[in-house]
Amino acid sequence: MLTNEISVIIPVYNGENTIKETIKSVLNQTFTNFELIIINANSIDNTLSIISQIKDERIKVFSYPQANVAVNRNRGINHATGNYITFLDADDLWTTDKLAAQYTALQSNQAGVAYSWTNCIDENGKFLRKTSHVNWTGNVYSKLLLDDFIGNGSNVMIRRDILIKVNGFDEILTNAQDTDMWLKLSAITDFICVPKAQVLYRIQPSSMSSNVLGLEKSNLEVIQRAFAREQAKSHQHLKPKAIGNLYKYLCYKVLATPPGKQQSKVAARFLLTAIKTDTGLLFKPVIFKAILKLIAMVILPPNWANVLFKKLPRLSNTSTFLGYEKTI
Structure with missing residues (x-):
């Protein structure tokens, strides 16, 4: 059996309204050598039932007690076997070329992290606005000091060995775990940009x-x-x-x-x-x-x-x- 090159991690809690579309956006990727690790944080709605109806051998589901997103991403990292790791929130989407483009960027560069541009969508998937469409590469620490231009946790792809060095997400922070992670990573490795909008970040009214x-x-x-x-x-x-x-x-x-x-x-x-x-x-x-x-x-x-x-x-x-x- 071939080793999975990329591990995709989706934490989910009560995501019945969006989880199917989110999973499909991963399964529809043009790059196919990946595992999809879903961390179910004690969902009490129909999330697990919906996931079980999607048949694909690349999907691996693990259930845990409810916890914050940092804990659940770290749980996913512990199960990951890929050389590259990327995360997707349970209500966000990717364009079909997201994995391929970021993987190619990292393969052709010594950078440890690849990121793409993001567009915001509403609860119905309608375009709302662009986020920060910048193209900063190399040492981006000073840029991240001023602004989290990555924009969300559904964006980056990280070399496994680099991610292990920073000991995962800080589980103590109640917010801003993403920004903290990007800063930790940029302190030890270069970033590379894929200048295309490949992440669709969903803004829910409740958020x-x-x-x-x-x-x-x-x-x-x-x-x-x-x-x-x-x-x-x-x-x-x-x-x-x-x-x-x-x-x-x-x-x-x-x-x-x-x-x-x-x-x-x-x-x-x-x-x-x-x-x-x-x-x-x-x-x-x-x-x-x-x-x-x-x-x-x-x-x-x-x-x-x-x-x-x-x-x-x-x-x-x-x-x-x-x-x-x-x-x-």
């Missing part, structure tokens, strides 16, 4: 109400760790920009929360911190949009606010915060 305070705490911890490494010794001047970028992202995240569920005081604090770390924001339209949107969510009933935002979609879209993140 908009995620724990922004947890995001803040974990990301600040990751920033502190990153700037404490030897690789950041000559880049300390970037730290204020890194913190500023974090609060621009947090502003976008907290203001994407549905009306009625917003954390108004937290949103106001994030806005003030973002302005404090980048006073140039005071002259950008996004600040006025953000303030108006927050006021509308505070003073209007949720259904009225929803109607207003649907009639004025440019007001409700504050994703332009991400466009003001500093990358140099």
Whole structure:
């Protein structure tokens, strides 16, 4: 029996709505020499039943008690036999050439990590927006200090020997485990880019109400760790920009929360911190949009606010915060 060249790891918990499509996006890859390791974290819906209906000898399912995504990815790594390892969240998708392109890139380069570009889709698979379509290769540590341009955990392919050196994902972090991992990897190896949108990152409505305070705490911890490494010794001047970028992202995240569920005081604090770390924001339209949107969510009933935002979609879209993140 041939050794699998690539191990694909999918952690899943109650993923009945998307897991079939996600698995199909792996099985439809033009590169076929892979194993698909599914880590089921005690799903209580029809996830396992749906998986069992998909017949392919490359699929291996392991069930464990519920745990965070870092724990489940590490469980998958422990089962992996491939020379290259890649991860896919249970609601994201790949284009059919994702594995082939990243594998070829690593085969023709000494880099330890390959990444592609990402597009965001909604719960129905409809295109929403591009993410950071950059083409940074080689030593990217200073770039990652400012911005997680990888964008999500469904992206990279990593040489197995390199991944083993960094001891997996940090299971203590409640958020930002991906960013922490990319920084650890970039401290010891080069990255190479496949300049094509090959990852479809699904944004679910429920994800908009995620724990922004947890995001803040974990990301600040990751920033502190990153700037404490030897690789950041000559880049300390970037730290204020890194913190500023974090609060621009947090502003976008907290203001994407549905009306009625917003954390108004937290949103106001994030806005003030973002302005404090980048006073140039005071002259950008996004600040006025953000303030108006927050006021509308505070003073209007949720259904009225929803109607207003649907009639004025440019007001409700504050994703332009991400466009003001500093990358140099």
